[in-house]
Amino acid sequence: MHNKVRFPLQVLSDDDIKSIYVAALEILVDVGIQFEDERVLHILEERGCTVDYPRMRVKFIPSVIEQALRSCPSEFTVKARNPEYSLLFDGSHVYFAAHSAPTVCDPKTGLSHKPSSRDVQDRLILIDALEHINATLTLTGEVSDKPPEVGVEWVKAETFRRTAKVTTAPAFRNSPKWIIEMAAVVGSQVIGCCGCSPPLFYAKQDTDAMLQYAAAGHPVTAGSGIALGGTGPVTLAGSLAQQTAETLAGVALVQSCHPGTGMLWLTETAPMDMRIGDLAWGSIEVGMLHAAQGQMSRFLGLQNFSLFPMSSSHISDQQLGFEKGMQAIIMALSGIQFMAGGGGVYNESSICLEQLIIDNDIYGMAARFLEGFEVNADTLALDIIREIGLQRNSYLSHKHTRRMFKQEHFFPGVSNRLAFETWEKSGSKDIVARAQERIPHIIQKHESAPLSPEAERELDTILRAVEKERLSGTQTEHLTEQSTA
Amino acid sequence: MQTSDLINNLEHSIIEGDVDNAEKWALQALDEKADIPQAINNGLIKGIKQVGDAFGNGEIFLPDLILSSEAMKIASDIFENELRKTGQNIQTSGGKIVIGTVKGDIHDIGKTLVSTLFKGAGFTVIDLGVDVPTDDFIAAVRRHQPHILGLSSLLTTSAIEQKNVIDALDHAGLRSQVKIMVGGGAITEQWSQEIGADAYSGDAREAVDCGCRLLDSLQGEYHA
Numbered sequence: 063m064h065n066k067v068r069f070p071l072q073v074l075s076d077d078d079i080k081s082i083y084v085a086a087l088e089i090l091v092d093v094g095i096q097f098e099d100e101r102v103l104h105i106l107e108e109r110g111c112t113v114d115y116p117r118m119r120v121k122f123i124p125s126v127i128e129q130a131l132r133s134c135p136s137e138f139t140v141k142a143r144n145p146e147y148s149l150l151f152d153g154s155h156v157y158f159a160a161h162s163a164p165t166v167c168d169p170k171t172g173l174s175h176k177p178s179s180r181d182v183q184d185r186l187i188l189i190d191a192l193e194h195i196n197a198t199l200t201l202t203g204e205v206s207d208k209p210p211e212v213g214v215e216w217v218k219a220e221t222f223r224r225t226a227k228v229t230t231a232p233a234f235r236n237s238p239k240w241i242i243e244m245a246a247v248v249g250s251q252v253i254g255c256c257g258c259s260p261p262l263f264y265a266k267q268d269t270d271a272m273l274q275y276a277a278a279g280h281p282v283t284a285g286s287g288i289a290l291g292g293t294g295p296v297t298l299a300g301s302l303a304q305q306t307a308e309t310l311a312g313v314a315l316v317q318s319c320h321p322g323t324g325m326l327w328l329t330e331t332a333p334m335d336m337r338i339g340d341l342a343w344g345s346i347e348v349g350m351l352h353a354a355q356g357q358m359s360r361f362l363g364l365q366n367f368s369l370f371p372m373s374s375s376h377i378s379d380q381q382l383g384f385e386k387g388m389q390a391i392i393m394a395l396s397g398i399q400f401m402a403g404g405g406g407v408y409n410e411s412s413i414c415l416e417q418l419i420i421d422n423d424i425y426g427m428a429a430r431f432l433e434g435f436e437v438n439a440d441t442l443a444l445d446i447i448r449e450i451g452l453q454r455n456s457y458l459s460h461k462h463t464r465r466m467f468k469q470e471h472f473f474p475g476v477s478n479r480l481a482f483e484t485w486e487k488s489g490s491k492d493i494v495a496r497a498q499e500r501i502p503h504i505i506q507k508h509e510s511a512p513l514s515p516e517a518e519r520e521l522d523t524i525l526r527a528v529e530k531e532r533l534s535g536t537q538t539e540h541l542t543e544q545s546t547a
Numbered sequence: 548m549q550t551s552d553l554i555n556n557l558e559h560s561i562i563e564g565d566v567d568n569a570e571k572w573a574l575q576a577l578d579e580k581a582d583i584p585q586a587i588n589n590g591l592i593k594g595i596k597q598v599g600d601a602f603g604n605g606e607i608f609l610p611d612l613i614l615s616s617e618a619m620k621i622a623s624d625i626f627e628n629e630l631r632k633t634g635q636n637i638q639t640s641g642g643k644i645v646i647g648t649v650k651g652d653i654h655d656i657g658k659t660l661v662s663t664l665f666k667g668a669g670f671t672v673i674d675l676g677v678d679v680p681t682d683d684f685i686a687a688v689r690r691h692q693p694h695i696l697g698l699s700s701l702l703t704t705s706a707i708e709q710k711n712v713i714d715a716l717d718h719a720g721l722r723s724q725v726k727i728m729v730g731g732g733a734i735t736e737q738w739s740q741e742i743g744a745d746a747y748s749g750d751a752r753e754a755v756d757c758g759c760r761l762l763d764s765l766q767g768e769y770h771a
């Protein structure tokens with residue numbers, strides 16, 4: 063569905079936008095970007111950039127950047143296994159995604175553990191079932207009962223099995239190779255989630271992944287996560303200039319090799335809290351930076367992508383709720399097209415399933431806001447107002463009410479709206495307890511659309527090949543048994 | 548200028564994080580042949596202690612702390628050089644730590660914070676950066692003879708490198724010379740014990756307290 067509300071949040075004037083862009087170009091031209099992979103240095107040298115090989119530094123020329131921006135498509139689709147879940151990036155849609163982290167945690171104590179394969183599966187089933195979650199991140203692949211060497215691919219195969227929604231794919235070892243094969247088997251695209259390691263450095267792992275995903279026809283991200291005052295300037299404008307430069311360098315690389323690849327400007331930027339030195343992912347400045355990123359990305363003709371809304375709180379408390387809630391609405395109104403904080407706690411250190419349920423409500427509210435409301439004869443309801451006039455309490459029984467209420471009002475899944483006595487009688491539960499109760503209910507009821515038997519077999523074959531590549535012979539046999547069991 | 552005023556000024560330049568003044572007053576102290584150990588103890592160390600406490604209490608911020616430690620470094624270098632000339636050897640710093648993020652891991656922020664706070668506590672810090680190969684850690688331990696080696700790891704996949712470094716130190720016969728502290732998002736107390744590290748800390752400030760305790764225990768060992 064198209065959003066009616068056009069992204070009105072503006073924190074930058076037109077002049078500000080230009081100043082940031084010019085500053086980014088100056089960074090690219092004067093300071094340059096360091097690339098760990100020599101192949102990348104050659105590619106960019108051929109395009110006319112100046113390369114300092116011993117320092118692995120590329121100084122760009124503006125025309126390379128401008129041409130790269132011109133060759134980015136102004137819209138593209140990311141195909142999901144179920145086409146209904148495909149994502150259209152054309153500047154007028156906002157999508158919500160679940161986050162990913164190496165541990166799962168308890169919503170009340172914050173204590174975390176490495177997920178078991180069951181935890182991984184439960185998370186994926188919830189993602190497939192929750193109505194306001196459009197996609198999922200996979201950044202890592204921790205599973206307590208699988209060998210760590212094959213964790214990323216195992217989680218990815220499970221993702222393709224348990225949800226027909228779009229998934230991102232990480233830059234991790236040589237996992238892109240395998241993930242690309244899996245995506246082909248299930249007939250979906252992924253979003254290659256890669257970026258710069260600030261300040262001004264692209265690791266080989268990331269550029270490798272960017273080029274591999276792009277070569278296979280998948281859209282990719284470029285961008286970075288700056289810690290303001292740590293890995294970039296402490297000022298919002300300075301960090302935006304640096305991040306714009308880091309993003310444009312990635313865009314230039316990908317477009318030089320695979321012109322026309324769908325590109326998303328990724329952000330993971332947040333202030334460093336100068337009282338303690340840790341990151342402040344739930345801060346209001348994160349909201350301001352997103353509003354600016356929305357404006358900057360529209361100016362450059364790029365789509366965008368964010369790992370927020372997030373919070374620094376370790377538990378599902380008020381802080382987590384208001385930080386994520388405020389960010390979600392700000393981001394939605396800023397035209398952030400993909401926001402991926404669902405279920406994440408403590409600066410994306412951990413995942414909390416109860417929080418995923420709560421975030422589903424936050425996302426639903428943000429999406430409802432963007433839909434806006436129609437003003438026409440039917441919704442103005444003049445006829446009905448004339449008819450009812452001054453009579454009391456007649457609207458509830460009017461047909462118009464029954465016909466329109468679902469389209470006009472949003473119904474959150476776990477927010478409490480009960481009368482006090484009813485709420486008290488039902489156990490005085492808070493939102494976390496209600497979310498906790500909803501989880502087994504959804505997991506038992508939901509049926510993910512199964513893959514075809516051939517696709518299942520092919521995924522297994524790929525997993526076996528991964529095992530063979532990463533593990534020695536004796537272990538492999540043992541593992542194959544486990545994975546087919 | 549009276550020695551007490553000079554020492555006051557030095558202390559203030561540290562508290563203010565005023566690098567230029569710290570240098571100026573330290574040089575003037577040399578000119579005026581002030582008592583250097585006294586200047587170190589009552590000026591520099593007193594100042595930096597106050598800064599450390601203020602940071603701990605949330606009264607000042609990280610950038611303040613960092614500038615104070617830079618001011619401290621510049622003044623103490625001047626004094627230490629002078630003392631060395633006259634054959635004296637006073638250590639202004641508590642101890643020496645070599646620190647880095649292990650191979651395959653480029654997460655920088657937490658490790659740098661830990662280095663910074665160690666500097667703030669008066670340690671000499673040799674920061675090897677990120678993605679540091681095991682051999683470089685071994686070479687640095689051999690060369691700098693630190694009291695403590697700090698290993699940071701944020702990735703589950705790179706955590707194993709901490710064990711590799713400890714094993715390599717063992718092989719090189721260097722393990723008993725240095726206390727090993729581990730930390731970073733992927734690390735737990737339990738892991739630290741499994742791989743035979745001497746200490747784990749999940750937070751930079753705690754890491755410094757723990758480093759100071761390790762140092763005390765080492766100095767205890769030396770005296771014994």
Ligand code: B12
Nearest residue numbers: 163233259652653655656657697699702703730731750751
């Ligand atoms: C910032 C960040 C990045 C930045 C790093 C920028 C930079 N220059 O440092 C970028 C974007 C480059 C990045 C890249 C990647 N990242 Co990263 N990143 C993070 C993030 C968000 C924050 C880390 C951080 O700086 N925290 C703030 C500091 C202050 O905290 P800290 O590091 O934990 O340090 C504190 C303590 O641990 C302790 N400490 C730290 N070191 C030491 C050392 C000693 C001796 C002691 C005693 C104590 C100690 O004291 C510190 C201060 O209190 C974390 C999530 C998180 N919240 O941890 C993910 C995270 C660590 N990253 C992750 C991943 C997956 C990656 C990538 C693989 C992504 C990819 N490319 O696909 C790459 C890996 C690149 C590589 N080879 O290392 C995962 C790791 C998962 C796992 N399996 O372990 C995390 C958990 C995110 C997630 N939800 O999945 N990342």
